[in-house]
Amino acid sequence: MDMQGEQVEVRLVYETTAADLAQAIRVRDTRLPAGRRRRWLLCGFGGVLVCFGALAAFGPRPGSGPLATLIGGVLILALTLFGPWLTARAFAGLLAKAGETTALVTATGLRLSTKNTESRIDWAAQPLYAETADTFVTLSVTKRAAAMTILPKRGAASPADVDRLRALLDANLRRI
Template sequence: MDMREVEPAAAAGAGEGVELVYEVTTADLAQAIRVRSRATPALRRQRWLMPLLGVLSLLLGGSTLLTGRGGSKSLMFLGMGLLLCAATLYGPRLQARAFAGMLAKAGRTRTVVDACGIRVTTQLYSSRMDWSAQPVYAETPDAFITLDIDKRAAAMTILPKRGIQVPADVDRLRELLDANLKRI
């Protein structure tokens, strides 16, 4: 799909919109996954529970290994503890890398944020979301991330600041998001 075919926000009757043109990277996605894990209650529990279980497994495995009573169970607990700790540290990056092929196929993304919501167009798809679809957002130094924090949903939209065409539009985008979404 040729990105020039997409109508601008003003022509769509959406009023003053902010346009972003960018390619989503695995670093963007990993950052969004981290933000989402801090925003949803179930993932917040997982953020402290996994390292806690990892450390407890390491302590249990280490103590049984040192006392000589554990044998293969000690190694199992040590391995499980290392795995849980590694998953906590590297999980978002690994999840993002799993989507690298899809991100490459999507290519350049054009997003228009206006009073009606968010319209995302890539080489593969085009979608329009009302503000209610992802009712909260977070701002990081590099991006705005809109989220659906429902525990059964994994919806998020990444709006990298590097994709904003006019520097003053960063503030306009923040104003649009503040007016329509809850900031977390």
């Protein structure tokens, strides 16, 4: 509740885009410990493969095996770098089918609805959030599944609503 005792809520209306999803995946992968570990592991493994493949391919007895190792390492590094974009592109059709989303953010959590679905997310289910230039992303902290909700700033009716949304998130979630 705000100073006058009124219930504070912010309403967003938007269509989630592949760019929004790619940005949210990047946030998850860079700001959550599990995402950082996965990225470091993949980058390290890809780097080792590139080094071993290059040493073997350009050493005294080059062959196709070392070249495959080199290419595999480069591929792992490329997928680590472009993975969020590729994942978002894979989901583009589903995002388009969902159509317009209406999100109501209140002191108790989020209520999301599209033409085919409705869901309610309590703050305890996604206790973290991150802000990017274009979005707010709420995140879960479970090790096996990383649930997230994307709240694009363009869905707000006014800049004041973006500020009120930030205040609601700050009051109920931990910013990462």
